[in-house]
Amino acid sequence: MRVKILLYAILIVAIITGCASPQATNEAPSPTTAPTEAPPSTTDITIDGDPSDWERYPVSIADPAGDSTGNVDVKSIRTFINDRFLYLLVEVEGEIGSYVQLDVDFNPGADGWPEFMANAYPNNQDFVPHVARIENQQFNHLQNTTGEVAQGEAFELRFPLDLFGETLITRIQVRVMDGECCESKWVVVDHTEPTQVALVNETDVSQAAAHEPIATPTSAPPVTNVTIDGNTSDWADYLINITDPAGDQASGMADLIEARYFVNDQYLYLLFRIENMEAWDDMAIVGLVGGKGGQLNIRPNKHVNFGYFGESSIDLAVMMEIGEIVEVKIALDQFPAKFEEIHIVSLYNHSKSGNDPVDDSQNGQVKPLKAVKEFEPAPLPGFAPEPAPTRVEFAAQDGHALVGYFYPSWKEDAPVVLLVHQYGLPQNNWLDYGLVDWLQNWNPSGEALGLFPAMPADQSFAVFTLDLRGFGESGPAIPNNVSDEEFNVWGANWVLDIRAAVEQVKSMPGVDASRIAVIGANNGADASVAACEDCLGVLALSAGSYAGLDTKTNAEKLDAEGKVIWCFSTENSQGTDVATCSSISGAHYKWINFTGDGRGMQLIRDDKAPEGIGQNILDFLATVFGFE
Secondary structure, X not given: OHHHHHHHHHHHHHHHOOOOOOOOOXXXXXXXXXXXXXXXXXXXXXXXXXXXXXXXXXXXXXXXXXXXXXXXXXXEEEEEEOOOEEEEEEEEEEOOOOOOEEEEEEOOOOOOOOOEEEEEOOOOOOOOOEEEEEEOOEEXXXXXXXXXXXXXXXXXXXXXXXXXXXXXXXXXXXXXXXXXXXXXXXXXEEEOOOEEOEEOOOEEOOOOOOOOOOOOOOOOOOEOOOOOOXXXXXXXXXXXXXXXXXXXXXXXXXXXXXXXXXXXXXXXXXXXXXXXXXXXXXXXXXXXXXXXXXXXXXXXXXXXXXXXXXXXXXXXXXXXXXXOOEEEEEEHHHOOOOOOEEEEEEEEEOOXXXXXXXXXXXXXXXXXXXXXXXXXXXXXXXXXXXXXXXXXXXXXXXXXXXXXXXXXXXXXXXXXXXXXXXXXXXXXXXXXXXXXXXHHOOOOOOOOEOOEOOOOOOOOOEEXXXXXXXXXXXXXOOOOOOOHHHHHHHHHHHHHHHHHHHHHHHOOOOEEEEEEEEEEEOHHHHHHHHHOOOOOEEEEEOOOOOOOOOHHHHHHHHHHOOOEEEEEEEOOOOOOHHHHHHHOOOOOEEEXXXXXXXXXXXXXXXXXXXXXXXXXXHHHHHXXXXXX
């Protein structure tokens, strides 16, 4: 390795009066985003080694402490592109010797060779960063092209975008070399992994340094402006990649018509146009070519996985919507390899086909997977692939093992809604009825979700569900024919389960442990009211004072503590919910008695849901958490 580094160094000296040595890596780039807060319209960074004017630009990648083999240890880098320049801040620890050199690889490849490379001696103000284009592992110095560098508390560098011509710089990698120039002791002592370059919508107002060539301001690279909403209108600029004959399927069956796809700097975008969309009930298969052949499986329930032929598949986090078309967006860093072509798109469905799925395939020539020179725009709040839920094992105070699922919010310090099921309907029903997705509000559309009204675009709740003991994954099951006294013991233990769940919620990532509300159904509602010690409020769906729990007394106690307690019942319910809900009083208490006969979780089931139930749940949340 030393010999290889030395050969590279000698080659660079001959070309650009500096030294460099690419270091191969197969690691996927770490995605980064532009500043999380809306930036001002201008970039006002002075290249002076002072990082104080970088505070609002997030760290692009942190480098492990203590991994340097020399005197200089890279801590982190920050990087972004505005309308004219690529900016880079490198923060280090250690002594900067006479032969410390920074190498910057632009668009590093899997083989370790970048498209461009720059190097600079930060402690030599007379030596400016020069840039070379790498072609066929040869360094071609770009004449009269330089950047700026300064050393102080940190290293700062700035490069005009004109240096790179038509090439879109999307990733960079930084190395530090130290020792004695051009001898065997001069080696790479630390390096970062490749990281994404953020694109910011800012205009540069800095004055060019004396040594910087005067350049006409360049336009910022275009951004991809496709919203994953099931609508084709924003695909007008993207060509149809494949077509499939209409009517080549049996009448009433899903029929693949066309597909479009492309990749930008971060994502794979896919569009499928399907006739008789409602009949699509199996999956779409996309065959990817590059290295080993891979297969992408896309299902109508938005479950997407990927695998190499003959190997097990991995689940992918995606953004996907089905409307007039099917739209899918997948982060490239989830794939284990780079793909260059799509060789088949197939649509499978069982409808009217018996037991074997029917294949409607475009099976023609291999189609290139076009890479467009576009940046992924900085995401709006909540617009990102929805992460999978986390299965959580925890225990009640008496040691009983419990299982819950955590569904994260896209907001930091998010409020939490704990969902407590009723007798006989374990926790997965909350998901089936759509309440979990609505509460999380990933990729806000501003539209209603079934019986639930549009969630405000800036609202997103973390959700925690659990199986009470005796149900689902928190078994064993409750025995048949238990006595009233035995059932009351179960009721008291359910209170312990919910208190344990509240404590578990406080430790989950990204939540505000001081803002927890509970929605419980039927016996789960009674136990929730009894367990609400560290919550802000409870919505009781058909509380009936079941299993020996005195919901009137418990609710009025919470009301006296200033907590919000609402109770929903129905006029024709066959249970004791009307009697219980009507008996409670308090300054913070509200009872709504809907028409109908639904009880508990039936209140959010399509066939039993009373009119306005979704809006009233939203009103409860707004009252508890204080939003409009």
